[in-house]
Amino acid sequence: MIRCRRRVVIAATLGIALWGGTAVAHDFWLVPDAFRVAANGELVVRGQTSSAFPTTLSAVTPDRITVARIVGAADDEQIEALSTRENSLVLRHRPKTQGQKLVAVSVGWRHVKETAESFRKYLVAEGAEHALKHYDQTGQLPTSDIVRRYAKYGKTAVEYGSGPRAYDRVVAQPLEFVPLTDPGDARVASQLRMRLLFQGKPLANARIHAGIAPQSGAKPTADVTLSSSEDGIINVPIGSAGLWNVRTIHVVPAPAGADANWDVHWATFVYYVAPTR
Template identity: 25%
Template sequence: MAHEFWISPDAYQVPPGGTLTAEFRVGQEFAGAGYVFVPGRSERFELVTPEGVVELSPRVGDRPALNVPSPAEGLNVAVHQTTPLKVTYTDMDAFRRFLDHKDWDDLEAVHAQRGLPAEVFTETYVRYAKSLMSAGSGAGRDRFVGLDIEIVAVTNPYVDDLGGGMVVDVIYDGAARADAQVEIFEKAPDGEVAVSLMRTDETGRAVFPVKPGHEYLVDSVVIRSTGNDDAEAGPVWHSLWASLTFKVPE
């Protein structure tokens, strides 16, 4: 199983004048350790508010990484993009499991066609995380903010009727990502996590049922060639991870 990265608010909803705080987490099945802020691993970190975009500049070692007192009232969307990180595979089995999990199993044949080794090759990856948080009324809309891969919430879980489900769009390289796998992690109030898979339609849209009091992590991943076929010269694969977190009010 691959390790997801997500923004984990301490509280998804705060009263007017409250403080928004959130951790960076890495883990599996919506469970993972919190991490301190490391500037060298952060390419972009901001809060999109009803009054504009606020660039966030935590200090080295800050935890939680996001700590914003008295945010603008309405929907606040935290956005974080990591710098490129690297993982080295020492055997094909681990890479195959990753491909299978993220619905890119056809790349195993491409790997062989490119003449790449079955042992010792490198992948780079970048995480693109968003989180929907509410201050006061929670009114407002998420929007595309220009990430290389991005999940955009079409519905606002804090003010909209979710009887027809939560609606999200998956955007890659500025265009709708059609027929793409979306993984949904649903955490109940007692901490139990359910995992489901679905696919976007031809417009890059996915609609899924949600429950009051439950927390959600939505994930979609693209894996692509770096254009380098010499494993000794550098990374041969690059993956882009999009995540979105939110919680449905009771």
């Protein structure tokens, strides 16, 4: 069980990465101000957008949020208090019941029109070379201009008072990390077992990255790169205590009738590993 009231210091820097032919997008993380909140207290979570966990470059505005939920073992509440502060999206909520809570947020589609060459470069820039290779082999890569749309999904888990566990509940995000072991019990030298779902089904052979936030003044450590099993399962090794994230992107042709040619889904899960006592 996490006994931490540690507040995460967010390095907010000004600026947004603008595309010059090829645009580089950013991950979207949910970072709680505290991973343990007293019963009847206010739960505060920041939505961070960047490529350097857990910093943020720009705030996702509330109008872009399509889903914001607090999910417990047997309850599901909407988060209504959404705002921005500096470069962060801020979510505030007082759950009605105690227990472990999943915070789940979906950022709606954004559309980008680009050339076939720009799309290829985008896949490389975002670490999706496996998707580039796959669609090249299947002959599905575009040869003319396309419309690409992308959406992002963040999850985290917070202890609210004391009560039942909720870590393994599926919240039905299009691309979703579902813990199979309790992130609240994660310890150094252990593993966090997770399943990756796409449209509710296990996603096999996905490239997944896991990493820890650098301590103040320290250099970032290298991420761990994993591949999901046929059942969509990964085992994330926990090498040290601190704030962790797991993330992936999934690129697929857009369904028939969609207002785009390609869909890019981004998913993250954030959790805290307490120091060994």
